[in-house]
Amino acid sequence: MGGNDTTSNDRDEGDAEDSAPSADIGIDIDDLSLDDLDGGSSDSADPTSAADPSDSTQTTDTDESATADPAMSDTSQENGTPQEDDTPQGGLFDDLLSGDPIFENKDVLRPSYTPDQLPHRQDQINDMATILVGALRGETPSNILIYGKTGTGKTASAKFVSNELETTSQKYDVPCEVEYINCEVTDTQYRVLAQLANTFIEANERHIESRLASLRALKERADTGQTSLDDIEPDTNEDAEIDPDATSSDVVPSVGDRSDTASSTNSTDTTIDTDEADFDSIAAVEERIAELEADLDAFEPVPMTGWPTDRVYSTFFDAVDYHERVVVIMLDEIDKLVEKSGDDTLYNLSRMNSELDNSRVSIMGISNDLKFTEFLDPRVKSSLGEEEIVFPPYDATQLRDILAARADIAFEPDSLSEDVIPLCAAFAAQEHGDARRALDLLRTAGELAERGQTERVGEDHVRQAQEKIEIDRVVEVVRTLPTQSKVVLFAVILLERNGAQNINTGEVYNIYRRLCDEIDADVLTQRRVTDLISELDMLGIVNAVVVSKGRYGRTKEMNLSVPIDETEAVLTSDSRLGDIEDVQPFVQARFDS
Numbered sequence: 308m309g310g311n312d313t314t315s316n317d318r319d320e321g322d323a324e325d326s327a328p329s330a331d332i333g334i335d336i337d338d339l340s341l342d343d344l345d346g347g348s349s350d351s352a353d354p355t356s357a358a359d360p361s362d363s364t365q366t367t368d369t370d371e372s373a374t375a376d377p378a379m380s381d382t383s384q385e386n387g388t389p390q391e392d393d394t395p396q397g398g399l400f401d402d403l404l405s406g407d408p409i410f411e412n413k414d415v416l417r418p419s420y421t422p423d424q425l426p427h428r429q430d431q432i433n434d435m436a437t438i439l440v441g442a443l444r445g446e447t448p449s450n451i452l453i454y455g456k457t458g459t460g461k462t463a464s465a466k467f468v469s470n471e472l473e474t475t476s477q478k479y480d481v482p483c484e485v486e487y488i489n490c491e492v493t494d495t496q497y498r499v500l501a502q503l504a505n506t507f508i509e510a511n512e513r514h515i516e517s518r519l520a521s522l523r524a525l526k527e528r529a530d531t532g533q534t535s536l537d538d539i540e541p542d543t544n545e546d547a548e549i550d551p552d553a554t555s556s557d558v559v560p561s562v563g564d565r566s567d568t569a570s571s572t573n574s575t576d577t578t579i580d581t582d583e584a585d586f587d588s589i590a591a592v593e594e595r596i597a598e599l600e601a602d603l604d605a606f607e608p609v610p611m612t613g614w615p616t617d618r619v620y621s622t623f624f625d626a627v628d629y630h631e632r633v634v635v636i637m638l639d640e641i642d643k644l645v646e647k648s649g650d651d652t653l654y655n656l657s658r659m660n661s662e663l664d665n666s667r668v669s670i671m672g673i674s675n676d677l678k679f680t681e682f683l684d685p686r687v688k689s690s691l692g693e694e695e696i697v698f699p700p701y702d703a704t705q706l707r708d709i710l711a712a713r714a715d716i717a718f719e720p721d722s723l724s725e726d727v728i729p730l731c732a733a734f735a736a737q738e739h740g741d742a743r744r745a746l747d748l749l750r751t752a753g754e755l756a757e758r759g760q761t762e763r764v765g766e767d768h769v770r771q772a773q774e775k776i777e778i779d780r781v782v783e784v785v786r787t788l789p790t791q792s793k794v795v796l797f798a799v800i801l802l803e804r805n806g807a808q809n810i811n812t813g814e815v816y817n818i819y820r821r822l823c824d825e826i827d828a829d830v831l832t833q834r835r836v837t838d839l840i841s842e843l844d845m846l847g848i849v850n851a852v853v854v855s856k857g858r859y860g861r862t863k864e865m866n867l868s869v870p871i872d873e874t875e876a877v878l879t880s881d882s883r884l885g886d887i888e889d890v891q892p893f894v895q896a897r898f899d900s
């Protein structure tokens with residue numbers, strides 16, 4: 308499922324890496340930073356010298372990689388510059404490429420990969436299929452709400468089922484479409500309806516174009532006197548048939564000509580599918596072509612902004628109802644939509660069926676917030692929750708199975724030591740049984756082993772990966788904090804840096820006020836700052852406990868619960884906090900006050 312990823316920053320990188328030339332050899336060049344190169348191989352990289360081949364101060368590296376670029380080593384020899392171990396030459400990547408690759412296909416460990424098999428989700432998949440099969444019979448399936456914590460396979464399973472549904476609908480020629488919307492990205496009624504309207508307009512345009520193509524072909528044959536309908540593709544759609552009883556002089560084919568087609572369209576003897584719209588003349592075909600062309604011209608895509616919502620809704624409504632079909636609208640992260648813009652969208656979607664003439668709409672909502680339905684209008688709640696499917700967290704054994712299946716495709720044979728999968732599974736099971744986290748761990752452990760140029764991934768790599776992912780998570784959370792929270796956190800860091808422990812709210816507030824003065828920010832009240840500290844506590848950035856100070860009342864005491872260096876680096880990368888030059892004097896405030 309789309310967003311809500313607190314486990315890794317890499318979540319959406321999959322596509323970008325498809326084109327990486329390294330895919331075959333298992334080295335992910337996009338992922339390499341210069342820090343990664345530091346110490347990761349025999350030479351530590353100096354980007355400036357590596358980037359500038361004309362630099363005459365460059366030295367010759369005696370290891371194999373240096374000889375990869377004869378031009379560069381020649382220059383260095385001429386200069387007679389002494390060898391310096393830490394200055395790389397050409398062949399920057401040769402060392403990295405030299406070892407045996409660990410990954411066979413790293414992409415299968417990425418969130419963007421959709422597996423063919425979803426172990427331990429058969430029950431949920433069967434439940435969904437049992438509900439949605441109605442769509443293939445032309446009935447309206449019940450709406451479904453899917454719940455479960457993050458990484459429990461909700462999106463993967465729902466997408467798997469919808470792919471199957473669409474494939475089967477094509478096989479049996481039953482019009483059924485599934486539209487997927489990630490409500491974390493598309494989070495307002497306007498955007499949801501506009502995206503749906505535009506998708507259906509495009510689908511309608513394709514549908515009309517194909518009708519027009521067959522009608523024009525039919526007309527051309529009739530115009531040129533080719534009367535054999537054998538050439539005309541048997542088509543059960545309304546436009547492909549011509550009335551067998553046609554009498555007009557410009558009737559296209561004769562009855563005798565179309566017996567084959569007739570038999571292929573469920574008709575007995577010479578009658579052709581008279582349930583469908585028929586044409587008794589070329590003029591009728593032309594008229595239908597003109598109608599379709601007019602429909603095509605009338606479609607107006609919804610702009611990204613600017614229309615009244617009513618108009619967007621009616622455009623979507625008309626587009627869906629343009630022809631007969633069952634539509635399943637999959638709203639992933641549906642709670643985000645409700646949180647951001649209330650339940651109007653769901654209300655409108657859930658009452659559509661009573662007004663649609665040709666099509667039927669069914670909603671599949673996916674959420675990892677079990678409580679979001681509490682905020683729904685009771686009518687919406689009961690309509691949306693006609694069927695509910697729960698995705699429980701995976702336990703360590705189930706995660707092992709999932710990882711083992713992926714690892715088979717992702718890694719070269721014998722690249723994983725035997726502890727690796729159980730350890731990844733155990734770490735992820737502790738984190739509420741999150742398969743995404745387990746896969747991230749396995750991939751990161753593999754990358755660390757690869758960068759360390761070891762032949763096998765070991766337990767240590769998994770532990771380092773766990774730490775790295777945790778730091779990535781912290782960095783992401785801290786980076787997206789509002790400025791005021793960042794200032795509060797910065798105050799805590801400054802106090803810790805100066806040896807303070809069990810820091811109390813008053814101390815934080817004093818430093819906070821001075822930092823605000825320094826950066827020209829509004830100073831909030833101490834009560835508000837206490838609230839911000841509670842939020843930092845909830846995010847797991849500080850650990851705050853309330854302690855009683857006897858007759859002085861109660862206060863909060865806190866310590867930082869994230870790595871101080873990385874957190875400080877993220878804070879000072881914020882342009883406002885980065886402007887604070889000398890932090891030392893502020894810390895004195897603790898002792899002055």
Ligand SMILES: Nc1ncnc2c1ncn2[C@@H]1O[C@H](COP(=O)(O)OP(=O)(O)OP(=O)(O)O)[C@@H](O)[C@H]1O
Binds near residue numbers: 427459460742
């Ligand atoms: N049973 C399974 N077998 C194989 N892979 C799985 C399974 N369950 C989940 N995954 C993988 O785990 C990752 C997360 O799964 P998915 O996005 O479906 O979770 P989710 O429940 O929708 O999470 P979120 O609520 O955070 O979006 C995906 O890469 C998915 O392929």
